[in-house]
Amino acid sequence: MHAIAVDEDRLLWLEHPGVPGPAAGEVRIKVAWAGVNRADLMQRAGHYPPPPGVSDILGLEISGTVVEVGPGVDSLRPGDRVCALLAGGGYAEEVVVDARQVLPLPEGFGLREAAALPEVFATAWLNLFMEGQLAAGEHVLLHAGASGVGTAAIQLCRAFGHPCFVTAGSDDKLAACRELGAGGVFNRHQGSFVEAVKQWGGADLILDPVGGAYLADNQRVLNADGRLVLIGLMGGRRAELDLGRMLMKRQRLIGSTLRAKPPAAKGAILDALLAHVWPRLASGEFRPLIDRTWSIDEAEAAHAHVQRDANIGKVLLAVSGEG
Structure with missing residues (x-):
């Protein structure tokens, strides 16, 4: 072999x-x-x-x-x-x-x-709905929105009634995210996303594969009782956490990796995809990019x-x- x-x-x-x-x-x-x-x-x-x-x-x-x-x-x-x-x-x-x-x-x-399909939709489903516990109508901020996970997450947010705002690194990527259903976009090369996300209404859940320097700005746009789900470290593994802001706004920081989960846990995620995502793929409502x-x-x-x-x-x- x-x-x-x-x-x-x-x-x-x-x-x-x-x-x-x-x-x-x-x-x-x-x-x-x-x-x-x-x-x-x-x-x-x-x-x-x-x-x-x-x-x-x-x-x-x-x-x-x-x-x-x-x-x-x-x-x-x-x-x-x-x-x-x-x-x-x-x-x-x-x-x-x-x-x-x-x-x-x-x-x-x-x-x-x-x-x-498997990795991107499993990662998006796990972190939006199982770790992130999205409630009806809550707003989502997706970093790296044009990635495989990002494009899957945009479609899940659209289908289940969660407005989403995405950041990405080019206008072409942002256009692709809008086509999939993103309601707000920001080019990360234009500086901090904080004011754009605040004007959009802030985020109840953030899906972040960047970490590092994004932590402080993520905290600034996270609403009360908001959850920051960290799924990657593209921007580094160390940053300063504002504990006062975290305490007063009841923010939660959740670290999440899919790979090391046991087969039974992965099976539960795939069962959810089979029930909720596979029919939408078959109908054409969802599509892999x-x-x-x-x-x-x-x-x-x-x-x-x-x-x-x-x-x-x-x-x-x-x-x-x-x-």
């Missing part, structure tokens, strides 16, 4: 690991497409190691075809076309994963489109594209390239 791993110099290289058969509750999938996530770049840089016991091969989501099921799996069978949420191992020809982390393709979807695709042996170019923050939506790697 071919797979893309990271060597001691942080370079990508081709290796040929063996793939074990599925254990009880697991399935083995022939990978068609793999999603590229900023978490892959963080792992490559040495800042985001895989959980204990998880493959150090990159890749947190795939689409493909089930080729073998382990004992106790009755929801899937060989030949099923699926997408899956992984803790690692997606940049490979085959992967073994807990069956609870696998979903059928939405009706009308091919394997290419489906590879753009795919920015560009590369072949698996061009993973270096795909990483450079994401590192430059050049993508609007999802970047994919073709492994077998099946549609």
Whole structure:
């Protein structure tokens, strides 16, 4: 089997690991497409190691075809076309994963489109509705709104009645966010977003993959009883927290990562997607934004594209390239 791993110099290289058969509750999938996530770049840089016991091969989501099921799996069978949420191992020809982390393709979807779904919609759903506990009509601020997670979150906010304001790094990205349903936008290169968000009405929930220097401004625009859900550290891991503001406005800071959650927790998130998101994908109300695709042996170019923050939506790697 071919797979893309990271060597001691942080370079990508081709290796040929063996793939074990599925254990009880697991399935083995022939990978068609793999999603590229900023978490892959963080792992490559040495800042985001895989959980204990998880493959150090990159890749947190795939689409493909089930080729073998382990004992106790009755929801899937060989030949099923699926997408899956992984803790690692997606940049490979085959992967073994807990069956609870696998979903059928939405009706009308091919394997290419489906590879753009698991990580972004699971992350958005988890942090908006499970960690963030959005209530009816609450306002949401989304940073990096044109990212894969951002574009998924905009569509969820629109569908479930939550006005959202997004920040992004170009006018083209902001235009794409408006088309998806963002009610307010701000170009981060124009300075602080504080006054623009305050004039919009402030935020009851902030979904932030930046951290670092954004913390102080996030606190300034967060309404009373507001929640700041931190999902990334693109802007650094250290910042000063205004405890007085946090106390007086009853603000809550929530750290959230999806990768290390156990299969049962991931399964609960995917069950929610199957019930609430998959029908909207099938009807065309939701759609994944795919920015560009590369072949698996061009993973270096795909990483450079994401590192430059050049993508609007999802970047994919073709492994077998099946549609």
